[in-house]
Amino acid sequence: MILVTGGTGLIGSHLLYRLLANGYKVKALCRKGSSKKDVKDLFDFYEASPLFFKIEWVEGDVQDYYSILNALHHVTHVYHCAAMVSFRPSDRKMMYSVNVEGTANVVDACIEKKITKLCHVSSIATLGKSHNGSLIDEECYWQSDDNHSFYSQTKYKAEMEVWRGIKEGLKAVIVNPSVVIGPGNPNKSSGELLQKVSKGMRFYTSGSTGFVPVKDVVCSMICLMNSAVENERFILNGENVTYQHFLTLASKAFKVAPPSLLAPRWLLNVVWRIEYLKYIIFRSLPRLTKEAARTSMNHSKYSSLKVKKVLLKDFTSLHESLLESVIFLTSKH
Numbered sequence: 001m002i003l004v005t006g007g008t009g010l011i012g013s014h015l016l017y018r019l020l021a022n023g024y025k026v027k028a029l030c031r032k033g034s035s036k037k038d039v040k041d042l043f044d045f046y047e048a049s050p051l052f053f054k055i056e057w058v059e060g061d062v063q064d065y066y067s068i069l070n071a072l073h074h075v076t077h078v079y080h081c082a083a084m085v086s087f088r089p090s091d092r093k094m095m096y097s098v099n100v101e102g103t104a105n106v107v108d109a110c111i112e113k114k115i116t117k118l119c120h121v122s123s124i125a126t127l128g129k130s131h132n133g134s135l136i137d138e139e140c141y142w143q144s145d146d147n148h149s150f151y152s153q154t155k156y157k158a159e160m161e162v163w164r165g166i167k168e169g170l171k172a173v174i175v176n177p178s179v180v181i182g183p184g185n186p187n188k189s190s191g192e193l194l195q196k197v198s199k200g201m202r203f204y205t206s207g208s209t210g211f212v213p214v215k216d217v218v219c220s221m222i223c224l225m226n227s228a229v230e231n232e233r234f235i236l237n238g239e240n241v242t243y244q245h246f247l248t249l250a251s252k253a254f255k256v257a258p259p260s261l262l263a264p265r266w267l268l269n270v271v272w273r274i275e276y277l278k279y280i281i282f283r284s285l286p287r288l289t290k291e292a293a294r295t296s297m298n299h300s301k302y303s304s305l306k307v308k309k310v311l312l313k314d315f316t317s318l319h320e321s322l323l324e325s326v327i328f329l330t331s332k333h
């Protein structure tokens, strides 16, 4: 039996679908009151509604150690996808608790219950910079002076909890996906960005990063869990592209005009400051934060050579994955 945490999220819901389609028995940890609608919508989209009803939902929270222990009853393999992603200063305490302490709880519970293998979903945010312009790979280590967002810091510390567990005898694989693209909730993860694109965007930013289809993320996770590989981390990245290229591809998929104006650095710096002031005064959700502005101007390229040596296959193209996301968003929302 497999346990998935974060099963109602983008990666978790696709993982649940793929595991069940492959015939596995699956439990999913779910917080009290969490909606399962996104998961049902996804299964319906893949015309696999009967599989949705095979998920055994177990109520629990990664912040509650005993709820994880309870969920691990009869479980041999764990996929830990639960996390909180936020750039709001007011979410920091909760994000630390969910991402760092929550992962420590999952690791400790896996050790206590003698789980066969854990797959932890980390992020490219935990990697360091590359030297001499080469692609960032698994050997690029985090530097504490690199101006990281608070989210990145929590993901780094969460990954460290898994490495600590490995030292204590846990068998685990860690995946570090880049920006994950695929059918999902338009108000969460990359769905939020695609939703904005669907309404037409005027500006693009100067940076570049890696993007990876969610299908490839979950297939890689399952393949790594089924392999003899253990105690290693793997970057999951499909293509390195500029934000301008990504936004143009996505706009074309939505059949809207692509953004044509480069947002200069000074404009981004003005916008995030105004948004911050509005947040302080009115507590309104910032549309741009300092961290997001900085990230949108970074140039980072990632290597996925290591995982491809295990998978022995290439990833789906960004274009194909965007088309599928757009069909999902336009059909459901």
Ligand SMILES: NC(=O)c1ccc[n+]([C@@H]2O[C@H](COP(=O)([O-])OP(=O)(O)OC[C@H]3O[C@@H](n4cnc5c(N)ncnc54)[C@H](OP(=O)(O)O)[C@@H]3O)[C@@H](O)[C@H]2O)c1
Pocket (backbone or CB within 6 Å): 005, 006, 007, 008, 009, 010, 011, 012, 029, 030, 031, 034, 035, 060, 061, 062, 063, 081, 082, 083, 084, 085, 098, 102, 121, 122, 123, 124, 155, 176, 177, 178, 179, 180, 181, 188, 189, 190
């Ligand atoms: N999406 C990306 O582009 C991307 C890229 C790199 C790495 N990652 C990593 O991939 C993982 C999954 O990301 P995602 O995009 O799928 O996230 P997501 O769509 O925001 O989903 C987050 C999931 O975590 C669950 N969760 C939050 N707090 C929890 C708690 N206290 N206890 C139990 N479950 C909790 C949520 O459940 P509720 O339904 O109850 O809220 C939801 O199922 C995260 O670790 C993220 O850091 C994501």
